[in-house]
Amino acid sequence: MIYDPDAETVRESVKESVPAEVADAIRTLIKWSGDDPRREGLMETPERVARAWREYCRGYGDDPAYHLSRIFHEVGGYDDVVLLKDIPFQSHCEHHMAPIVGHAHIAYLPGDYVVGISKLARVLHAFAHRLQVQERLTSQVANCIWEHLKPQGVAVVVEATHGCMTGRGVRTPDVIMKTSRMLGVFRDDVKSREEVLKLIES
Numbered sequence: 001m002i003y004d005p006d007a008e009t010v011r012e013s014v015k016e017s018v019p020a021e022v023a024d025a026i027r028t029l030i031k032w033s034g035d036d037p038r039r040e041g042l043m044e045t046p047e048r049v050a051r052a053w054r055e056y057c058r059g060y061g062d063d064p065a066y067h068l069s070r071i072f073h074e075v076g077g078y079d080d081v082v083l084l085k086d087i088p089f090q091s092h093c094e095h096h097m098a099p100i101v102g103h104a105h106i107a108y109l110p111g112d113y114v115v116g117i118s119k120l121a122r123v124l125h126a127f128a129h130r131l132q133v134q135e136r137l138t139s140q141v142a143n144c145i146w147e148h149l150k151p152q153g154v155a156v157v158v159e160a161t162h163g164c165m166t167g168r169g170v171r172t173p174d175v176i177m178k179t180s181r182m183l184g185v186f187r188d189d190v191k192s193r194e195e196v197l198k199l200i201e202s
């Protein structure tokens with residue numbers, strides 16, 4: 001059987017019992033929203049919502065640096081940019097706890113070693129599955145790779161829509177927020193930055 005840590009997380013959260021105070025808080029929210037938490041369709045909702053939030057916020061139990069601890073030196077002299085493009089992610093904004101849905105692009109120019117490519121997405125998800133603002137998510141991913149992979153450069157670009165702007169508040173659908181953080185050569189050298197941005201946008 002193939003070990004799937006995400007499936008494991010889901011199973012664990014399904015088994016987990018929900019503290020009464022958490023379920024009560026959700027019942028209060030349902031009441032405050034205008035519905036009756038005692039009606040049949042809503043009876044089990046507080047526990048479901050609680051478990052769903054454990055999943056949405058599973059990043060608090062995930063150490064992003066751990067994912068970068070297995071490195072590979074034998075890359076046959078490869079010394080160019082590595083880019084993982086269009087990584088879908090979901091997060092929640094810390095202001096409204098509304099969904100942030102988008103894509104991230106993560107590039108780095110290796111130093112002495114590389115990392116398994118899936119690990120870049122794992123770092124992203126570890127930070128995304130927390131209450132976030134997009135600027136901090138972008139910085140945290142870039143800083144983590146910079147610190148633990150010790151590359152010559154890191155570029156992280158995040159594009160996302162914010163549920164708090166589409167479903168409520170200003171109600172402006174289809175707006176995309178774009179953030180980027182460049183470190184090392186991508187920050188210091190204009191030509192390297194242009195090259196990596198071209199690669200991301202291609």
Ligand SMILES: Nc1nc2c(ncn2[C@@H]2O[C@H](COP(=O)(O)OP(=O)(O)OP(=O)(O)O)[C@@H](O)[C@H]2O)c(=O)[nH]1
Pocket residue numbers: 093094095132133134135162164165168169170
């Ligand atoms: N910079 C930034 N702002 C965010 C992010 N997610 C949500 N916001 C904004 O956080 C702000 C919170 O503003 P407040 O005035 O405190 O809250 P509000 O009254 O609900 O604001 P409105 O959304 O304008 O109705 C809003 O402008 C949101 O659009 C994010 O990732 N980055």
Ligand SMILES: [Zn+2]
Pocket residue numbers: 093094095096097098162163164165
């Ligand atoms: Zn928000």
